[in-house]
Amino acid sequence: MLNQKSDLNRLFGALSDPARRTMVERLSRGPAPVSELASLLPMSLPSVMQHLGVLENAGIVRSEKVGRVRTCSIAPEAFSAAEHWINARRTQWEQRLDRLGTYLASQSEEPDDAP
């Protein structure tokens, strides 16, 4: 009943579904109406609407209705929070591996028990 998921929960969660990734892939080429997104997916229109809701809630997609057509598009900065988090992690363990490498190199140059 509590709907206070973090940005990252919603972002990664939204991207974890293949139907939603298909929608995002289509929208990365440019805006499209709901019905076109639906035409790419083997499911009912209401289901597509629900997926769209998840993507909007995650801040990945925006949409606007004009007349009876709702046009969807990728939001600017759609993935930035996810990219940030991943980059921070990668940086962290790459640095650690660097330090480990340096340490191992120093160990082989001047071993503790050298004569």
Added chain:
Amino acid sequence: MLNQKSDLNRLFGALSDPARRTMVERLSRGPAPVSELASLLPMSLPSVMQHLGVLENAGIVRSEKVGRVRTCSIAPEAFSAAEHWINARRTQWEQRLDRLGTYLASQSEEPDDAP
């Protein structure tokens, strides 16, 4: 009952949970035993084990048991599939926005209905 989710389903799905991200954040600083991961999380040890299973299944974490201690660490290339997918999308719509910008600029330079 079918467990044939794609790499990306499992990757993004694994990262969509805050407990699992906490584990990954810890492991990005270096290897740790299960019990240390558990000490960071407000849940039972069996639950931590399940999260660990999800992370391993997603290829994000590896682990090895020596004696009675299981040591976990980040897998090399942990995030690469996710990074690839995101970069491909971003590249796609950035290119599209570039073309759109070029088009709009050309339109304002030589308008159709100019004198």
Added chain:
DNA sequence: TTAATACTAAAGTAATTGCCTAACTATTTT
């Protein structure tokens, strides 16, 4: 003005997820 289009709302269902407790196995430590 009727009919077709493009969504939207509501409610139901089966599977999955994220947690738990209780009981168990293997390895140290005392």
Added chain:
DNA sequence: AAAATAGTTAGGCAATTACTTTAGTATTAA
């Protein structure tokens, strides 16, 4: 050998998810 430690297995339960069908509401086209 007995006790403590570190993890594992099994089973259960409530919430969430990913769908469905049915029945609407606006808009636009004929």
